[in-house]
Amino acid sequence: MSLIKRAKAPTPKFFKVLRNVGLALAAVGGTILAAPIALPVIVTTIGGYLAVAGGVLSAASQLTTTDDSK
Incomplete structure (x- = not known):
């Protein structure tokens, strides 16, 4: 999976919360x-x-995706 596709893929709810916390920090x-x-x-x-x-927290959380294809 390329970096662009990974960034555009859906992010799990937990990591959305972490991303927002990172943005606030x-x-x-x-x-x-x-x-x-x-x-x-x-x-x-x-x-x-x-x-x-x-x-770092925001970037790492944004690139975390779910893999529903399995």
Whole structure:
């Protein structure tokens, strides 16, 4: 299965929820990183980790499909 077909294939309900959680984590992390005020280093570090973890979680969840052909 090619990557394009896999991305367009139906995603199970559990992974749809995980994808949405990942998108929310990425949004929170991006908001922390783009804050117009100076934040402590630990907060910006956590924001970076949240953004990366959310992006990876969303991408992995989107590419998970069901295989009903068996």
